[in-house]
Amino acid sequence: MDVPPHTGDLDLSAVTDADRLHALLRTLQARAGLSYREVESRTRKAGHHVSKSNVAEILKGNRYPRRESLVAIVEACGVPPGELTDWVRAWERVAAASHTGPEPDELVKSSRQEAERIVAEARLEAGAILEAAWRRAEPPGERTAMFRGGPSRSGTYAPGIKPPSWRPWSFNAIGAASSSPVVEGRTVFLGGGGYLHAVDAFTGEENWRYQAGTVDSSAAVVDTSVYVGSGDGFIFGAWYVHSIDRHTGKSRWRFATDGPVLSSPAVAGGAVHVGCEDGRLWTLDAATGDPRWCYQSDGPVTSSPAVVHGVVYMGSQAGHLTALDARNGNVCWTVPMDGPVAASAAVVQGTVYVSTYSGRTYAMDALTGLLHWSFAPDEPINSSPAVDGTSVYVTTCEGNLWCLDAPTGRPYWKHEVGARLDSSPVLAGGIVYVGSADGCVYAIDTETRRRRWRMQTGGAVRSTPSAAHGIVYLRSDDGRLYAIDAETGASAL
Known part of the structure; x- marks a missing residue:
């Protein structure tokens, strides 16, 4: 329309x-x-x-x-x-x-059961779809995948089921980088070694590679196009946002910026929204790469924008969270924070959740920017929260995973990993997955609050895992992309 x-x-x-x-x-x-x-x-x-x-x-x-x-x-x-x-x-x-409207106390009381019911229904529906998918070609229509699960950046994924013949694998992504894997259908997209790699999600075989310079940005996939930012203008003479054919790995267009693009694109409404270290948030036409509008922030924009209901939410290193009209870049509201906003905001059920490096997590009304609550564990936070509507999961640089009540910010529990956590947590099937500086990825059960498993890699894990098909995908500073059994932690090591 x-x-x-x-x-x-x-x-x-x-x-x-x-x-x-x-x-x-x-x-x-x-x-x-x-x-x-x-x-x-x-x-x-x-x-x-x-x-x-x-x-x-x-x-x-x-x-x-x-x-x-x-x-x-x-x-x-x-x-x-x-x-x-x-x-x-x-x-x-x-x-x-009127009593027909839900009272706040009733919402808090029933939200966890409602979420569990929705998750259970989603598991059954997703399982049936995936089982049928193994027996036929992938269905037509628009297919999307982005950093932290989508443009809302919630960090939540459907658990999925593994193909019957699947085995764990690893792929040499050529060097350390902070680019996180993004999975769409049977393909994993990941930056490393001056390239964007497209890897078969089930076998680990490379489909193609696209030379882009240093890729610390994570890809966004919409239908037949892949969008990603590059950060190495010293080799290529400029920094770019790229659009690439997802099937062939050939360039469709590229847009030059005035600084490195560490931010991961969010694509919605035919537009690509992405931040730049020169302090700008660019909105480009997804089909042509032509700029629609640009917003100049007061500091570098390394966080990845979230886009929900026609509004773009972006944080800056200067310590502001800003909401912009996605159509024209007009400011809806802007709120000063207590420190740099390097990680991405998550927008779930009308609330924006965001953490600052100073060590505080905020929940704000998505329409007005008014504060609902804040939580300060007195530990630096360099990651994005994962939010499922009832709980908020936050990791700290001192090695702790916190679970908070989404409506109130009250802490439910804390799990001590014991190593620095720069990786953002993700949630799939009641399990939180997070990488750590000790080279491990941890799986924490949200109900028992205990560790399900731990898998050791050969380097620190700073990037954010992704989950699909009953598999956890993560990259390590040992230069490899790993596909791990989400239930058991079984790996190719």
């Missing part, structure tokens, strides 16, 4: 009951001309999935939506970011005046 639906006659300020809010939602859907399935598809692509059955129940008036679900649905129907606040205020009035 190219033109947003007309909403000027929808008097949201007069909404005081659930029936009226449901009626306006149905009117919006009808004007947008979208089916329940199309609304679901758009919420998934935007980073907050509302299932078809939930969309139907909400629009029929049988279920009062959570706030984040309402935002996702109206955004999917074409309401621009600047008009979302009116819908949220209407939702808040109804929730405050």
